[in-house]
Amino acid sequence: xxxxxxxxxxxxxxxxxxxxxxxxxxxxxxxxxxxxxxxxxxxxxxxxxxxxxxxxxxxxxxxxxxxxxxxxxxxxxxxxxxxxxxxxxxxxxxxxxxxxxxxxxxxxxxxxxxxxxxxxxxxxxxxxxxxxxxxxxxxxxxxxxxxxxxxxxxxxxxxxxxxxxxxxxxxxxxxxxxxxxxxxxxxxxxxxxxxxxxxxxxxxxxxxxxxxxxxxxxxxxxxxxxxxxxxxxxxxxxxxxx
Amino acid sequence: xxxxxxxxxxxxxxxxxxxxxxxxxxxxxxxxxxxxxxxxxxxxxxxxxxxxxxxxxxxxxxxxxxxxxxxxx
Numbered sequence: 404x405x406x407x408x409x410x411x412x413x414x415x416x417x418x419x420x421x422x423x424x425x426x427x428x429x430x431x432x433x434x435x436x437x438x439x440x441x442x443x444x445x446x447x448x449x450x451x452x453x454x455x456x457x458x459x460x461x462x463x464x465x466x467x468x469x470x471x472x473x474x475x476x477x478x479x480x481x482x483x484x485x486x487x488x489x490x491x492x493x494x495x496x497x498x499x500x501x502x503x504x505x506x507x508x509x510x511x512x513x514x515x516x517x518x519x520x521x522x523x524x525x526x527x528x529x530x531x532x533x534x535x536x537x538x539x540x541x542x543x544x545x546x547x548x549x550x551x552x553x554x555x556x557x558x559x560x561x562x563x564x565x566x567x568x569x570x571x572x573x574x575x576x577x578x579x580x581x582x583x584x585x586x587x588x589x590x591x592x593x594x595x596x597x598x599x600x601x602x603x604x605x606x607x608x609x610x611x612x613x614x615x616x617x618x619x620x621x622x623x624x625x626x627x628x629x630x631x632x633x634x635x636x637x638x639x640x641x642x643x644x645x
Numbered sequence: 646x647x648x649x650x651x652x653x654x655x656x657x658x659x660x661x662x663x664x665x666x667x668x669x670x671x672x673x674x675x676x677x678x679x680x681x682x683x684x685x686x687x688x689x690x691x692x693x694x695x696x697x698x699x700x701x702x703x704x705x706x707x708x709x710x711x712x713x714x715x716x717x718x
Binding site for chain 1: 688
């Protein structure tokens with residue numbers, strides 16, 4: 404794992420978070436929440452584009468050709484593998500995972516890597532409203548299942564206490580290490596994370612998750628533009644093929 | 646989604662004010678309903694962010710003191 408791997412994971416997760424938010428743009432419990440889901444989705448998709456754009460200046464773009472054919476090559480959390488079927492899943496992702504990603508962005512902005520310091524700063528302003536949205540809905544009470552799962556995956560995503568995230572922190576590239584990041588999320592949400600036991604031996608340091616699996620085929624095809632091609636007129640398809 | 650109330654069911658109405666430049670006064674751009682101010686801020690920003698505002702503020706509609714209303718002046 405390297406800093407570009409971490410930024411790629413952040414980008415992939417932001418992209419998936421944005422897509423999953425957008426799926427709720429007509430299914431949230433109120434019109435205002437619909438609009439917020441759409442707006443937050445747009446924000447996070449935009450953030451993912453900025454993060455992908457940081458890979459090249461960081462010196463080593465870790466994206467390989469397998470990303471075109473293998474959904475398991477994306478570095479997203481298992482939480483985003485399938486569309487959410489319950490509003491509780493939306494709220495837990497919004498409150499816990501979005502805040503966890505923001506904590507990592509804060510660590511990048513506060514770290515010593517110039518391209519991250521400058522390009523990621525604006526995201527923090529936009530994320531303030533994601534946080535207010537997530538925390539407020541969280542306080543209204545949600546099922547513990549998605550909440551515990553989101554906490555587990557967030558802590559897992561921060562990485563092991565003695566892993567490379569901790570090394571990046573020691574080197575000054577990140578202003579926070581795994582324990583600080585977790586504490587930051589707890590402080591922000593004014594709640595303690597549940598006790599979790601993670602088997603770090605099975606943890607994949609590139610995908611930053613233990614579980615196998617990958618994003619669903621429909622979403623993967625959409626990301627690659629294949630779904631869009633289904634709707635192209637035959638003449639356009641012929642042109643694209645020639 | 647069962648078990649969740651639609652926000653507008655028991656929510657508070659907030660008026661949203663904004664301005665594009667420092668020299669113009671704040672003016673009302675719309676309203677949102679939410680159960681608390683945090684969510685109202687998130688909703689106001691999401692709903693009315695299409696312009697490049699230099700300032701945006703929300704006020705609980707109940708906190709507006711009317712001197713008179715239409716037809717009473």
